[in-house]
Amino acid sequence: MDIKQIQELVKLINKTSIGEITIEEDGKKITIKQKKDPSQKIITNIPAAQMAAPTYAPAPAAGSTPPPEKKESTDSTQNLITIKSPMIGTFYRSAGPGKPLFINVGDEVGKGQPVCIIEAMKLFNEIESEVKGTIVKVLVEDASPVEYDQPLFLVEP
Amino acid sequence: MFKKILIANRGEIALRILRTCKEMGIKTVAVYSTADKDSLHVKFADEAVCIGKPASADSYLNMAHIMAAAEITNADAIHPGYGFLAENSKFSKICADHGIKFIGPTPEMINSMGDKITAKKTMIKAGVPVVPGVEGLLESVEHAKRSAKEVGYPVILKATAGGGGKGMRVVWEESEIQKAYETAKAEAGASFKNDGIYMEKFVEEPRHIEIQIAGDQYGNICHLSERDCSIQRRHQKLVEESPSPFMTDDLRKKMGEAAIKAAQAINYESVGTIEFLVDKHRNFYFMEMNTRIQVEHCVTEEVINYDLIKEQIKIAMGERIVGKAYFPQMHAIECRINAEDPYNDFRPSPGKITVLHQPGGHGVRIDSHVYAGYVIPPYYDSMIGKLISIAQSREEAINTMSRALSEYVIEGIKTTIPFHQQLMKNEDFKSGNFTTKFLESFRMQ
Numbered sequence: 244m245d246i247k248q249i250q251e252l253v254k255l256i257n258k259t260s261i262g263e264i265t266i267e268e269d270g271k272k273i274t275i276k277q278k279k280d281p282s283q284k285i286i287t288n289i290p291a292a293q294m295a296a297p298t299y300a301p302a303p304a305a306g307s308t309p310p311p312e313k314k315e316s317t318d319s320t321q322n323l324i325t326i327k328s329p330m331i332g333t334f335y336r337s338a339g340p341g342k343p344l345f346i347n348v349g350d351e352v353g354k355g356q357p358v359c360i361i362e363a364m365k366l367f368n369e370i371e372s373e374v375k376g377t378i379v380k381v382l383v384e385d386a387s388p389v390e391y392d393q394p395l396f397l398v399e400p
Numbered sequence: 401m402f403k404k405i406l407i408a409n410r411g412e413i414a415l416r417i418l419r420t421c422k423e424m425g426i427k428t429v430a431v432y433s434t435a436d437k438d439s440l441h442v443k444f445a446d447e448a449v450c451i452g453k454p455a456s457a458d459s460y461l462n463m464a465h466i467m468a469a470a471e472i473t474n475a476d477a478i479h480p481g482y483g484f485l486a487e488n489s490k491f492s493k494i495c496a497d498h499g500i501k502f503i504g505p506t507p508e509m510i511n512s513m514g515d516k517i518t519a520k521k522t523m524i525k526a527g528v529p530v531v532p533g534v535e536g537l538l539e540s541v542e543h544a545k546r547s548a549k550e551v552g553y554p555v556i557l558k559a560t561a562g563g564g565g566k567g568m569r570v571v572w573e574e575s576e577i578q579k580a581y582e583t584a585k586a587e588a589g590a591s592f593k594n595d596g597i598y599m600e601k602f603v604e605e606p607r608h609i610e611i612q613i614a615g616d617q618y619g620n621i622c623h624l625s626e627r628d629c630s631i632q633r634r635h636q637k638l639v640e641e642s643p644s645p646f647m648t649d650d651l652r653k654k655m656g657e658a659a660i661k662a663a664q665a666i667n668y669e670s671v672g673t674i675e676f677l678v679d680k681h682r683n684f685y686f687m688e689m690n691t692r693i694q695v696e697h698c699v700t701e702e703v704i705n706y707d708l709i710k711e712q713i714k715i716a717m718g719e720r721i722v723g724k725a726y727f728p729q730m731h732a733i734e735c736r737i738n739a740e741d742p743y744n745d746f747r748p749s750p751g752k753i754t755v756l757h758q759p760g761g762h763g764v765r766i767d768s769h770v771y772a773g774y775v776i777p778p779y780y781d782s783m784i785g786k787l788i789s790i791a792q793s794r795e796e797a798i799n800t801m802s803r804a805l806s807e808y809v810i811e812g813i814k815t816t817i818p819f820h821q822q823l824m825k826n827e828d829f830k831s832g833n834f835t836t837k838f839l840e841s842f843r844m845q
Contacts, residue, residue, distance in 0.1 A: 331451055331468040363468035364498070388472035390450040391465065392434055 249273065324374050326396040328389045332363030336385045346396075350378050358396060361389060376400040402426050402477045402501070402717060406470045407441065409481030410460060412769045412785060413695075414441040417479050420709040429473045431466060433459035435777040440769045447473050454779045460484045463491050470500055477501040477716060479709075483781070486692040487514065503716040504670045505691045512666045513689040517560055517598065523686045526665035528658050531677065531685040533600035544581045545574060547599050554602040557581060559588035559595075565635060566591040570602050603685060605835040606677035608632065609644050610690075611659035612700045614711055615668040620721040623656040624700050624708075625728050631823070633746065633839045638816070639823065640696035641733040642703045645794060645832025651682050656725055662689060671697075671712050695786070696734055698767055702790045703728035731797045732790045735805070735820040737768070738782040742819035742844050750778040754812035759804035763790045763797075776813060784815065794832070798824055819844060 256264055256275055265274040328334070336344045336359055346358050357369040358378075376398040383395055405421050406429040407414045414430065418441050421428045430445035435454035442448045449469040452459035459465065461484055470478060478495055480486040480502065489507035496502065504510075513519045523530050534547040537560060548555045548571065557580055559567025567588030569580040581597065589595030612624040628644030629637045643652075659674040673694050675687045697708045704726045715721070740746040756772040768785025770776070776784060787808065789800035802824045808817055822845055823829055828838065 331449060331465050331472065333472060363464070364471055388449075390469070391452045391459075392450055 249275075322400065323379060324376065324398045324400055325394045326358065326370075326372060326374070326398060328361060328391060328393045328395055329370065330361050330363060330368060331390050332361040332368070332388070334383045334385070334387055334389045334395065335360040335362060335367075336381070338367075346378050348378050348381060352376060352378055352398065370395075372396075372398070374398055374400060402713065404429060404446075404473065404475045404477075405503070405713070406431065406466070406473065406475035406478045406500075407445070407481065408460070408466050408478050409484055409486075410436055410439060410441070410780065412767050412783065413481040413693075414439070415444070415769045416767055417481060417709055418444055420707060420713065424710065424713065426713070429469065429475050431459075431469045433779075435779055438774065440771060440774075449473060454777060456484065456779065463488075463494055467494060467498060467500075470498070475500065477503055477713075479503040479713070480692070482692050482694060487690070489514065501716050503712055505668060505672070509666050509668055510691050513691050515560075516558075516688065519688060520686070522665050523662055526661050528662045528665070528686050529684060531600045531603060531687070533598065537596045537598055538581065541578050541581050544577055544599065548574065548577055551599060551601050554604065556600050556602040557584040557597050558600060559584070559592060560598055561588065561592035561594035561596060567595075567597060603677045603679050605837055606630075606679055607644070607646050607835050608637075608675065608687075609646070609655070609678050609684070610673045610675040611655055612671070612673055612697070612708070613659050613663045613668070614671045614708075614715065614721055615663050616715050616721040617669050617718055618720060619664075619667060621660045621663045621668065622721050622723050622725060623659050624704055624706065624726045625652060626655065627696055627699050629696065630834055630836050631829070631838060632836055637696065638736055638839070639733065639820070640699050641731070641794075641797070642699045643728045643731065646678065646682075648682070651678075651684070652727070655684055658684070658686070660724075662686065670715055671708055695736070695783070698765065698786060698788050699732045699734045702732040702765060702788055703730045705729065730790050730792060731794045732788055733794075733797045733801050734786055734788045735801060735823075736783055736816070737785045737787055737808075737810075737820070738816045739776050739784050739813050740782050740816050741814035742816050743814075746816070747814075748778070748782045749814035750776045750782070751813045752776075753810060755809060756811075757807070757809040758785075759787070759807035761804070763800045764788070764804045765790065770810075784810075787820075795830075798830060 252275055256277060263276045346352055352372045354375050355371050358372050359370050361368050361370055378396055379399050380397040383389055404427040407417050408431060418428050428445045430442045430448040431451045432439055432442050433452055433454045451465040451469050452462055478500055485491040487510055489510040492502045492510055493507040512522060520530050532551055538544045554570060554572045557569045567584050569584045571577050571580045584597050585595045588597060607630045609626050609628050611626050613621055615621040626644050626647055627640050627642045629640045631639035662674050671693055673690045676684045677687050678684045693712060701708055739749045741749050752775045753770055753772055758766050765788040766785060770784045787804060789797045789804055791797040791800050805817055805821045828834055
């Protein structure tokens with residue numbers, strides 16, 4: 244392995260999303276690591292015969308992208324959807340004192356189904372679910388203030 | 401005494417208001433769009449409420465969202481800052497209807513100065529000099545020709561419904577008037593849906609000199625002298641200073657009295673600014689009144705040692721104005737630092753500030769909400785800070801400003817710091833020899 248071949252290898256790796264490559268030849272071993280993104284595939288033991296035109300498998304990119312903020316839950320590893328507040332006001336779990344709660348943990352909820360009321364300036368607004376699923380958690384206490392985009396419920400679709 | 405003030409604004413002015421509230425022992429509520437959640441004033445406020453998506457219409461201009469935030473936090477007053485809802489009479493009224501004190505004027509005061517033709521009529525009645533012109537809208541080319549003869553060329557045609565240069569035409573002689581009238585009308589119609597045009601004498605090479613005033617709830621008005629804001633680019637102020645290099649004691653006395661008369665004519669409450677055009681003979685003419693705190697209020701604060709935001713809050717709490725006139729004791733210059741590239745036609749340059757080092761030392765004030773690591777959102781105006789120098793003379797204030805600008809390091813975005821550095825070395829600027837036309841012929845080196 245001469246310096247020119249190593250340079251070619253480095254150039255090649257820079258062009259791909261390979262994180263690390265190790266080549267053994269004649270008892271000599273070289274490992275080249277990408278500085279930026281410690282990535283998904285480690286390719287080892289490329290036979291020396293292929294040095295002139297090494298083959299490689301491009302690493303999958305999808306696994307490393309962060310989940311889209313809207314739909315993913317902030318804490319768990321499950322695929323939970325967060326229902327967020329579309330307005331500012333006071334959050335209520337029922338239509339009035341003594342009235343039944345709109346939903347409880349464990350309930351099935353459908354698209355368009357009212358899940359709570361948010362009151363602002365004496366106007367009561369029914370908030371409807373935009374997703375279908377099961378209520379996993381209620382994140383806000385009854386009669387407490389909420390702001391725009393504040394997480395209200397966790398739903399398992 | 402207010403217990404809690406909601407700051408219905410963002411950026412540097414929100415921080416400015418927050419600082420005075422803290423000093424007065426008043427709790428603060430910051431409201432912010434999702435784009436501003438890392439904003440400095442949000443971090444410093446006692447409480448913060450997210451009020452909507454980044455677009456101003458969904459957040460800072462959304463009266464319902466702001467009122468809802470005031471309700472859930474039990475704020476007893478709202479400070480609107482400048483821009484956004486600061487001069488929105490509807491918002492002033494909504495606050496009053498909900499028992500929340502709007503820290504600013506009443507809806508009637510805002511409306512009386514909001515419409516330019518009404519404002520002018522009010523000023524004429526009050527004996528405040530206005531730009532000579534013809535009353536009412538122009539009805540035809542013939543009417544325009546007769547009016548121009550009466551006023552005397554050069555004249556300017558202006559749109560009644562808006563500004564920013566739209567629907568404006570300067571006419572130097574009669575042969576040009578027909579074309580000017582027709583194109584101004586068409587442009588006004590397209591820009592404001594109202595093609596009403598009126599005519600004024602064109603004040604040649606004017607200086608823009610404004611007088612700061614304050615009025616309480618009992619009819620007392622005082623003035624705090626002038627600021628010279630002639631350094632403007634496309635009608636946007638870039639540099640302001642006090643005292644004006646063009647001012648004389650006599651002119652200041654006359655303009656101060658005129659400004660007080662103007663404010664008294666509408667029984668004005670809160671702080672405000674009367675803007676005048678001053679021609680080369682030192683004749684001054686009322687241009688408009690800003691019924692809010694202004695960006696450049698800091699300049700007056702430094703030369704008169706006065707906290708204008710504190711004064712605004714005190715007036716809103718029912719305290720009385722003390723004194724009639726305040727005069728500059730020092731010289732101060734303010735440079736607006738914008739996230740714009742002065743080498744590329746001042747193109748906006750939003751993005752992340754990677755390195756920030758702000759100047760300091762004697763005679764330097766910085767009002768800025770940015771910090772290293774802060775990402776400037778692309779949704780709002782590009783001002784990232786105000787750099788103010790204070791000294792005993794104008795020459796020293798310029799030297800201090802030059803020195804401070806040379807220490808100011810902002811990396812990651814482009815800023816107008818190089819523009820201000822070159823301006824401070826410009827001979828005409830240094831000699832005080834400039835009008836509102838100055839920047840038209842200024843070129844970056």
